[in-house]
Amino acid sequence: MAKGYTPKLIPWLYDFMLWLMSIMVDCFFREVHPRGSWRIPKRGAVLFVAAPHANQFVDPLILMRILRTEAKRRVSTVIAAKSMARKFVGTASGWFGAIPVGRALDLAKPGTGTIYLPRPSEDPLLLKGFGTNFEKQATKAGLIILPTINGQTATADVAEILGPEEIRLKKAFQGEDAIKQLTGLDKIPEESSYTLADGFKGTRFKTAPKVDQSKAFDAVFHSLDQGGCVCIFPEGGSHDRTELLPLKPGVAIMALGALAANPNSDLKIICCGMNYFHAHKFRSRAVVEFSAPIEVPPELVELYRSGERREATRQLLEIIYNGLLAVTITTPDYDSLMLIQAVRRLYKPKGKKLPLPTIVELNRRLAQGYKQYHDDPRIVNLRKNILKYNGQLWMLGVRDHQVEYANLSTPVVIFTLLYRLAKIAVLALGTLPGLILFAPIFIAAKVISIRKSREALAASTVKLQGRDVIATWKLLVALGMTPLVYTFDVCVLAYWNYRNHVQGFVPTWVPLWLLVIGGYTFFIMITFAALRIGETGMDILKSLRPLVLCLNPTQSNTFVKLRKTREHLSMEVTEVINTLGPSMFEDFELTRLVADPFRTGALQEPESPVDSPTHSRTNSYTLQKASTNGEDGDLDAPTAAHGQLPRNESFHDLSNLGIFASRPASRSRSRAASRNGTFASLNAMTTKENLEEVSKRIRGAMHERGIERSRRRSEGSWEFAEHGEASGKQSPVPGDSKKDA
Structure with missing residues (x-):
């Protein structure tokens, strides 16, 4: 790639390949939902930073x-040179205008001999070896890589090669596991001075050379200087x-270097959150969230220019x-993630279907709260x-949402079970x-993806189970085998037509070319x-097991007891959130994502914006129109309401889905609805002071309204309940009067 390299992005080919993929x-995927895509600038240089x-x-x-x-923009993606070297992936990536970048870990090789720290407490930068030849194996500014422990791999940069068995590092190895590997100690002593374990002969290692990234940076700088878009995954690999x-420092160097070369480029950085629910599974879901544009502080650009680049x-x-x-x-481990998702399911009111972006936001807030209060006795007991x-x-x-089935009577359970069995027979x-036709692809995709995940896990220093490559290989296998399978079936159809015109069902006047086209289409x-x-x-099918368990409706049934346990946990979760939430979020009541299910007025929708500036206008509509397919880790989970069974066997989704679309229409363009409304008057305000004053007043009014509504709910709930019982009429919902409107 020569200096001044420009990604060869051909617009029509880019659009065609993107449509095909x-x-x-x-x-x-069952659903891929963009959130906050209205924040993406429609023009100008943008650096998209995506993770995880x-x-x-x-x-x-x-x-x-x-x-x-959503934004009508094409983007050049930074891709590993190792992936670019693959024939199919490299060719397709080139059509998308990808920018290859070398990674040192892709070039890592096992070193001969072993290494250790001779004086770990006194001089942690000095590294020695047994039977090594650093002068030939290592390179200055290269990497020394330790074996992986618990999915973690420690690395260090080489500052100076002192001899065949001695080098000096730029920074010491970090982490207790790395120190144990290089000293042979089972436990690091608390005292400041300690030495090697007796008889320790060092640990195995790998070396990687320094990679010249100047050509890749030149390509990125050129694309951004032309007002284009570049996307990078700064973690360095999947x-x-x-x-x-x-995060690798390359993403910051790209932004600072582009602004240092052209201060007038008006570069924006947008962070993209890739939030998946079981990313490796077929028909899973995802939410891609975009942050507000980040402007690089000018003082950092000046600091970069002055030589203080680090x-x-x-x-x-x-x-x-x-x-x-x-x-x-982000959570510290998988168990914590499963705990947070369980808490969110228990916190959600019965009969309420939350939109996918709301689920992601609620999970994020719960993760923040768990990180801050995980040592609190209430949280420990709840966990x-x-x-x-x-x-x-x-x-x-069974799954959490199916526990509600235990509330059904035996006749209802039997009728529903037989009804669903009949539906399964019809659907089968x-x-x-199609299952028979596509079976070879399903089998091949599963076998190959599992094998590739094991290979990726063995070669990686950061993967836990190698699940990040499963979906990729399933799609690649399907993409390669689908045309072959369809062609084989069409050939069989043509031969069958040649022998007896498909048992006489195909007229003799039908030409071969029409049969081929009709065969592919069919x-x-x-x-x-x-x-x-x-x-x-x-x-x-997933709903049949809990129905079978419900055939014994007595109190001794484990399934019935589990329902009572869930009700108790739901109240406990709500109490903990209502207690700790206000101490963590000052505007807790104002920005509620889920109304308190154990408080009067719980069916009233929260007014906080979730997806866009006009989310409060569209939230209730979205909740009503959301599909019945469920949410997160139990994404196929239906919703139950008022003691009725979820309509997870409904056929209505089949008639509402587009030909090649599995996600709902984006609400990111809903801002247009307010152009001629109340906010149109803001267009006349051009000064910064006026806009700030109006924003301050709006925020103050919303805050006061939220406090007043919360006060009326807490003080008036029992009064309204008593009034409803006395009059025999339904209790009004606080905050729902004409006065509030």
Whole structure:
């Protein structure tokens, strides 16, 4: 790649390939919802920073599709040179205008001998070896890489090579595991001075050379200087962790370098949160959230120009990291993530279907609260009870939303069970032809993706289970095999027509070319119909087990006891959130995402904005029109309301879905609804002082209204309840009078 390299992005080819890939993505995911896409600038240089990188080649495809449909912008993605070297991936990435960048870890090689720290407490930068030859194996500014422990790999930069068995590092190895590896100690002593373990002979290691990134940076600078868009995943590679990996400094260098070369480029940085629910599973869901544009502080650009590049990079990297935290859900481990999702399900009112973006925001707030209060005795006790509840769900083989089935009478359970069995039989007839036709692709995709995930896990230093490559390989296998399978089936059809005109069903006057076109069309239609019908059938199939468990409605039934346990946990979760929430969020009552289910007026929708400036206008409509397919980790979970069974076996979704779309129309353009409304008067205000004054008044009025409404709810709930009982009429909802309007 020569200096001044320009990504070869051909607009029409970019759009065609993106449309083709989007078909596969839409078939794999049940829903991909953009949140905050109205924040994306329609013109000018933009650096998109996306994380976590949980789905190898699928992440950039989803992001490119959203940017093209929502903001009408094309983007060049920074891709690993190792991936670019693959024939198919490299060719397709080139059509998308990808920018290859080398990674030192991709070039890592096992070193001969072993290494250790001779004086770990006195001189942690001095590294020695047994049987090594650093003069040939290592390079200045290269990497020394330790073996992986618990999914973590420690690395250090080489500052100076002192001899074949001695080098000096730029920074000491960090982490207790790394020190144990290099000293042989089972436990690091608390005293400041300590030495190696007796008889320790060092640990194995790898070396990686310094990679020249100047050509990649030149390509990025050129694209941004022309007002284009560049996307980078700053974690350095895909992974399946629940927290963000340390960000590589390259993203900050790209922004600072572009502004240092052209201060008038008006570069904006937008953080993109890639929030998946079981990213590796077929028909899962995702929410891609965009932050407000970040402007690089001018003082950091000046600091970068003056030669203090390391400090300027560090400060900007911290700003970007905080921006990513605001649009992603990060937890210390997988168990904590499962706990947070369980708390959110218990906190949600019965019969309420939350939009997918609201689920993501609620999970994020719960994660923030858990991080701050995880040592609180109430949280510790709640965690213990919820984990026990989740264990009972697992033992029974049911999901949280299905616990409500235990409230049904035996005749209703029997009738519903027979009714759903009949529906499954009908749906199976519609699914079977497409399932048989596509079975070779399903089997091959599963086998190959599992094998590739194991290979990726063995070669990686950050992956836990290698799930981040599963969806990618499923799509690649399907993309490669689908044309072959359809062609084979069309050939069989043509031969059958040649022998006996398909048992006489095809007229003799039908030409071969028309039969071929009709065959391809027919096979595509039946496989797509099988996908949609089979999806509904699987939702029904998952609901049969809890119905069988409900056939014994006595109080001794474990399933019935579990329902009571859930009700108690739901009240406990709500009490803890209502107690600790205001201490963490000052505007807790004003910005509620979920109304308190145990308070009068709980059915009233919160007024806080969630997705866009006009979300408060569209929130209730979205809640009413949301699909019945469920939410997060139980994303196929239906909702129950007023003691009735969820309509998860309903056929209504099949008639409302587009041909190649599995996500609802974006609400990110809903700002247009307010152009001629109340906010139109703000267009006449041009001075900054007026806008700030109006914003201050609006915020103050909203805050006062929220406090007043909360006060009326808490003080008037019992009064309204008593009045309703005395009059025999339904109690009015506080805050719903004409006076409030």
